[in-house]
Amino acid sequence: MLHIYCPHCAEYREEEEFHCAGQAHIARPLDPEACSDQEWGEYLFFRKNPRGLHHELWVHAAGCRKFFNMTRDTQTYEIKEVYKIGEQPSVVAE
Amino acid sequence: MSDLNVMTPEESAATKAAVMNQVPGPEIQGQSPLHHADLESLAQKGPKTGGVHLRELKLLGHLTLRCNAENAEQLAAVERVLGVALPLQPLTSAENGAYSIRWMSPDEWLILVPGMETFDIETKFRDEMPGHYSLVNSSGGSTVLELSGANVLEVLKKSTPVDLHPKAFPVGKVVSTLFAKSGAVIRRSGEQRYELVIRRSFADYIWLWLQDASREYGLVIEA
Amino acid sequence: MTQQNRLTSGGRIDRSKPLTFTYNGKQYQGFQGDTLASAMLANGINVVARSFKYSRPRGIVACGAEEPNAVLQLGATEATQVPNVRATQQELFDGLVSASTNGWPSVDTDVMGLMGKVGGNMMPPGFYYKTFMFPQSMWHTYESVIRKAAGLGRAPREGDPDRYDSINQHCDVMIVGAGPAGLAAALTAARGGARVIIADEQNEFGGSLLNGKETLDGKPAAEWVRAVVEELGTYEDVLMLPRSTVNGYHDHNFLTIHERCTDHLADIAPVNQVRQRMHRVRAKWVVLATGAHERPLVYANNDVPGCMVSGAVSAYINRYGVVPGNELVVMTTNDYGYQAALDWADAGRKVVAIVDTREAAVGDRTEAARKRGLNIISGSAVIEVQGSKRVTGVSVAAISASGSKVIGSVTKLKADTVASSGGWSPVIHLSCHTGSRPVWNEEIVGFLPGETVQKQLTAGGINGQYETAAALREGFDAGQKALVEVGLAAAEVVLPQAQMLKVAAPMSLFHVPHLKPTSQAPKQFVDYQTDVTAAGIEIACREGFEAIEHVKRYTAMGFGTDQGKLGNINGMAVAAKALNQSIPETGTTVFRPNYTPIAFGAIAGSHSGALFEPKRFTAMHKWHVEHGAEFEDVGQWKRPWYFPKAGETMQQTLNRECLAVRNSIGILDASTLGKIDIQGKDAREFLGRVYTNAWAKLAVGKCRYGLMCGEDGMVFDDGVTACLGENHFVMTTTTGGAAHVYEWLEIYHQTEWPELEVYFNTVTDHWSTATITGPNSRKLLAELTDYDVSNENFKYMDWKQITVAGVPARVFRISFTGELSFEINVQANYGMHVWEKLHEAGEKYGLTPYGTETMHILRAEKGFIIAGQDTDGSVHPYDLGMGWCVSNQKPFSYIGKRGMNRSDCTRENRKQMVGLKTKDPKQVIPEGSQAVLDPKAPVPMPLEGHVTSSYWSENLGHSIAMGFIKGGLDKMGETVYYPQADGTVIEAEICSPIFFDPKGERQNV
Structure with a gap:
């Protein structure tokens, strides 16, 4: 069970309080109508499944209910960093 | 109070938010979420000593304020209404007499006030607060349980994964967290005293849970 | 019977406190301080089990968690039966009742033993895979015999009378094991002011120091142990947990500890005490001082x-x-x-x-x-x-x-x-739990903990340090390191002087040779519990299993409840020899939680019975109970399903409730619907982006129905939203969808459109909702309010802030039944008051409480969908015939718009929502039935759609159903067939799903 630092509550909490909402940084296309079916399908359904660093969107569901991003190693489960929505990760895969 | 029903269309269109006194006259007694548990009788008939004491602080006014912690005008307005500043540090609380404010989120605070003052304070907020904010009366949706006693920490530790050690959880600290399979806003209100804000629909579950968790220490109901 | 093997003095038992216990129906005596195993040995009990496969007699081998044979059934009564108890870990108490589990009819005279001697040769490794899997249909026959032969204990047939719970713990340093290394670490960390938890599976701390005659500072080691324990007891921030097995070590230093609080006292825990407790520990640093298990040869x-x-x-x-x-x-x-x-x-x-x-x-x-x-x-x-x-x-x-x-x-x-x-095998189980691979060490002839990403230290036997002096030193070092890591100053500890013994190098030998080759020698057991022999492992290797994980699975080595604590390393050595490679080349299997078996009760904790799952109640719940409601689970909510009167069948109740609504008036507790308060100048814009229809012009005082879709264009929730003020709305959601919709709004606001000025707050629990519906509902409402509730003043889809029964209320004139309806919302503290007043005043109209089932029938008569029942994530608004609820004029590309326009969503012949009328009006098509055009077509028949809602309508005098049919909207009047499992076929005509009041006149009166 992960121990997660909530960047809004500014302390570590148990994973039970959080939900993972999938891959981070999936921006909704600004003009959906301009997307082809394939582009829209990729936005909707296609996600990375890396072995190693992964950027994820989490929400402190039972706490402050704020979303934030997390960079996590999918092999070791180490959390490399958490950062707020709108910020970019400082730890990235090579 | 703005009565929507007698407003002209122009007045109605100018109404930004609906505020209403939701509390009837004193002839109608409200029923708190634990009304059915009849805590008054239990307090009279039940044990007088035990490691855990439970009291429902019922029918308080619960107001949820959402606003911008960086907006000085809003912060000043809150202080004018409540006589105390919003706690801006995460997981802290503030008090002014019968008013208490709990930090819930970077843009959210739970304000508890005496039940009969709720509408008055709502109205004052509507008069004072500038800019983008929301104020929601949630008094019917939750209640407050006060837990105290020598074994209160054990019972809380059985119920929530948050670290409650005095070093990590000083008096005045507030957390929103899981409580058994429900949730609670926990505030340490004294050395061995904690307040839980719990949701109405889960109140009976949490009541059952607390009875079970405190069984080995003895539960004293206070009214 | 005398304790023939008991010494007259010595040991940590209290000879003045004799205890009587029962083993296999016979009474014996032991002493306070005994384990069941030591008491059995004292009484000269040799055979404690029959082996799993060969049914050979087995005795006690070890004295701790690693014991493979003495795995007994405990319990004086049916309700207190516990399987899988290691006699070596069970403390003796007066009246303990135990029995062996392997052996039918008894361990001493075992019928299977005779068979086993024959059967053993017939049961080589992989026997089950090879023999019993074919033909598969025979497995159940084989299984019953095998299970009886195996007999690894049994579950009680009655409810467990004991209570279990769990508790959350946090600490700076979690020390696993209270032998010399663990105690030294704990003492150091405690003196340094750290928050410490130290757990040990035995009844008292001391570990190996209690098993020998060793001295520390020239005194018996047990005296040092006592002094340390005493000192630890004086620190407020030290939690000592004896009889507590750290059974799992999970990510980020999360550990679970299984504490047996009262197992040592009696068959049942004392009143109000829990029998076992799980500690869920989050530790900043972990010190594994788990020691080592001795390997048999x-x-x-x-x-x-x-x-x-x-x-x-x-x-x-x-x-x-x-x-x-x-x-x-x-x-x-x-x-x-x-x-x-x-x-x-x-x-x-x-x-x-x-x-x-x-x-x-x-x-x-x-x-x-x-x-x-x-x-x-x-x-x-x-x-x-x-x-x-x-x-x-x-x-x-x-x-x-x-x-x-x-x-x-x-x-x-x-x-x-x-x-x-x-030699010794370091107890590396916990270090494996977090994914660390053990590393072979030639010098100690054993596996050591491998690299880890956990904040983990190790000390003593787990590192191959078997001398007490070294274990103490490593424990001290680990304690100091932990102190520094958590930001505390190093502590002053003077370690006791241990004897320094010279130790000669061990020999690396696991499998002792025999005169005959292994395959012909008498059985040489590697894993006692699963009856795996050296010969069996050699066969597995000869048959081509080279990876140790495969050898393990093929032979079942390490699959017992002891997880091969004694046998695994020997097995790997035998496999390595057979494969002609080294042990590190062969590798090792790893261990998973739990370290030792755990009772289900301890895993469930308090979350059982009434506390298994929260039951959510509305403010009127007590009334529903008192009025005989049957309840339906909707999410965690308990909603009245129907209100039967004495002697009524469910269908009779539903008929009565439905007629009451259509002919006079009914009342529904609708409090469970999700309600979200939305405020801010961009609230309206936001609604337009998350709903498919238009919200720009909804006036204050008005309500509107909305459909919510995912980005894929598929409907996932619906509900009515009211405009309370220019910048203020209250949205309702389905009961089950409330939490999801709320998170949906938040995720879009926080991650996509943070510039929109809007706030969302859940107010589901704050409002109680009593819906009165039926031709007499206005009359009833008028009696309880001074407000003019005439159709002219209070129109359909209006909401009004009025006083009902003396309580300020928001009343919405919306309808889910098609009848004149008012949804009366009051602060939930007053919900019961208004509900009761409505009943008092409504009696003369025959006001009838109804539940979710009647609600479902009445809305189906009107063809109204229920999101989640009539939708399944694969239908868009046009499929539902609800194109009227989609706006293509909105400038913003709202959620669902692009999805709905994917080529697959606009193709011909999509399944569309229609009504279905059975040819025989009395027949009700079972929900879920699949439609075919030709019931005589060869199987598999082409499927045309399915039924989503189906009921008997007493109002209409015939059954009604809603369902999907491919291209259904163009097939009105055509016939479809629903073949049933019993071979019958139900014939139905495709029709409009609006069966009742198609013009919608009744709700507008």
Whole structure:
């Protein structure tokens, strides 16, 4: 069970309080109508499944209910960093 | 109070938010979420000593304020209404007499006030607060349980994964967290005293849970 | 019966407190301080089990968690039955009732034993895979016989009378194991002011220090232990947990500890106390001081009762005052094995021989034995044991220096006990739980914990440090390191002086050679619990299983409840030899939680019975209960399903409730609908983006129905939203969808459109909602309010802020039944008051409470969908015939718009929502029935759609159904068929789903 630092509550909490909402940084296309079916399908359904660093969107569901991003190693489960929505990760895969 | 029903269309269109006194006259007694548990009788008939004491602080006014912690005008307005500043540090609380404010989120605070003052304070907020904010009366949706006693920490530790050690959880600290399979806003209100804000629909579950968790220490109901 | 093997003095037992216990129906006596195992050995009980596959008699081998054989069934009553209890870990209490589990009809005379002798040869490794899987249909027949033969205990048939719970803990340093290393670490960390938890699976702290005659600072080690425990007890921030097994070590230093609070007291826990407790620990740093398990050697007939590991022999003598036999032969590859012989001799019983597999090893322990004049046979091994229910003798022969073959002649010695020591295996189980791979170490001849990303330290036996002085030093170092890491200053601790013994190098030997090849020698057991032999592993290797994980699965090695604590390393060594490679090349299997078996009760904790799952109640719940409601679970909510009167069938109730609504008035508790308060100047814009229809012009005081879709264009929720003020709305959601919709709004606001000025707040629990519906609902409402509720003043889809029964209310004139309806919302503290007043005043109209089932029927008569029942994530608004609820004029590309326009969403022949009228009006099509056009078509028939909602309508006098049909909107009047499982076919006509009041006049009156 992960121990997660909530960047809004500014302390570590148990994973039970959080939900993972999938891959981070999936921006909704600004003009959906301009997307082809394939582009829209990729936005909707296609996600990375890396072995190693992964950027994820989490929400402190039972706490402050704020979303934030997390960079996590999918092999070791180490959390490399958490950062707020709108910020970019400082730890990235090579 | 703005009565929507007698407003002209122009007045109605100018109404930004609906505020209403939701509390009837004193002839109608409200029923708190634990009304059915009849805590008054239990307090009279039940044990007088035990490691855990439970009291429902019922029918308080619960107001949820959402606003911008960086907006000085809003912060000043809150202080004018409540006589105390919003706690801006995460997981802290503030008090002014019968008013208490709990930090819930970077843009959210739970304000508890005496039940009969709720509408008055709502109205004052509507008069004072500038800019983008929301104020929601949630008094019917939750209640407050006060837990105290020598074994209160054990019972809380059985119920929530948050670290409650005095070093990590000083008096005045507030957390929103899981409580058994429900949730609670926990505030340490004294050395061995904690307040839980719990949701109405889960109140009976949490009541059952607390009875079970405190069984080995003895539960004293206070009214 | 006397305790024939009990010494008259010594040990940590209290001879003044005799305890009576029962084993297999017979009464015995032990003492306070005994484990069940030590008491059994004291009484000379040899056979404690029959083996899994071969049904061979088995005795106690070890004295701790690693015990593979003495796995017993406990319980004085049916309700208190507990399987899988290791007698070596169960403390004795007065009245304890135990029984062996393997053995039918009994362990002493086992019918299967006779069969086993034949069957053993018929059951090579992989036997189950090879034999019982084909034909698969026969498995159930085979299984019943195999299960009976295996018989690894049984679950109670009655409810457990005991209580269990769990507790969350946090600490700076979690120390696992309270032997010398763990205690030194705890003392150091505690003195440094850290928050410390130290747990040990035994009843008292001390670990190996309690099993021997060692001294610290010249005094018995137990005195140092007592002083440390006393000091630890004085620190507020130190939690000491004896009888507590750390059974799992998870990510980010999360550990679970299984504490047996009252298992040592009685069959049932004392009143108000919990029997077992799970501690869920989050630790900043973890110190693993779990020690090591002694490995037995693998030799012929090494499973005959009387064959034990040498350290256990010492422990039984020193800790429990029990000598488990009379004539001892020790076989050892290292110095530690000598200790058993020394202790045995001290106890006054006969040491027949110490058989050392090494040539001329010289250490302090070997010299002590020599000085005692004990018979030491070097360069030799016990190659075979004689006996059946007890060892009667051993065959000893000289072996080669590498231990690969017998080189000398065989000498037979008379003995009843064989203590073997193949060295030690560090207890690395917990370090494996977090994904760390163990590393082989030649020097200690064992696996050590591998690299880890956890904040983990190790100390003592787990590092291969088996001398007390070294263990103390490592524990101290780990404590200091942890202090520094958590930001505290180093502590002052003076370690006690331990004896420094010279230790000769151990020999790397696991599998003792025999005169015959392994395949022909008597069975040489590797894993006692799963009956895996050295020959079995060799076969597996010959059959092509090279990866150790495959060998494990093929032979079942390590699959017992002991997880192969004794046998795994030996098995790997045998496999390595068979594959002609080294142990590190062969690799190791790893261990998973739980370290030892755990009762389900401890895993469930308090979350059982009434506390299994929260039950959510509305403010009127008590009324519903008092008025005989049957309840339906909707999410965690308990909603009234229907309100039967005495003697009514469910259908009769539903008919009565439905008629009451259409003809007069009914009342529904609609409080469970999700309600979200939305405020801010961009609230309206936001609604337009998350709903498919238009919201720009909804006036204050008005309500509107909305459909919510995902980005894929598929409907996932719906509900009515009211405009409370220009910048203020309240949205309703389905009961089950409330939490999801709320998170949906938040995720879009926080991650996509943070610039929109809007706030969302859940107010579901704040409002109580009483819906009155039916032609008489206005009359009833008028009686309870001063407000003019006429159709002119209070129109359909209006909401009004009025007073109802003296309580301020928001009343929405919206309808889910198609009748004139008012949804009366009041602050929930007053919900019951208004509900009761409505009933008082409504009596004269026959006001009828109804539940969710009648609600479903009434809305189906109107063709209204229920999101989640009539939708399944694959239908868009046009599929539902709800194109009227989609706006294409909105400038913003709202959620669902692009999805709905994907080519697959706009193609012909999509399944569309239609009504279905059965040819026989009395027939109700079962929900879920699949539609076909030709019921005589060959199977598999082409499927045309399915029924989503189907009911008997008493109002209409015929059944009604809604469902999907491919291209259904163009097939009005056509016939479809619904073949049923019983072979019958229901014929139905496709029609409009609006069965009742198609013009919608009744709700507008």
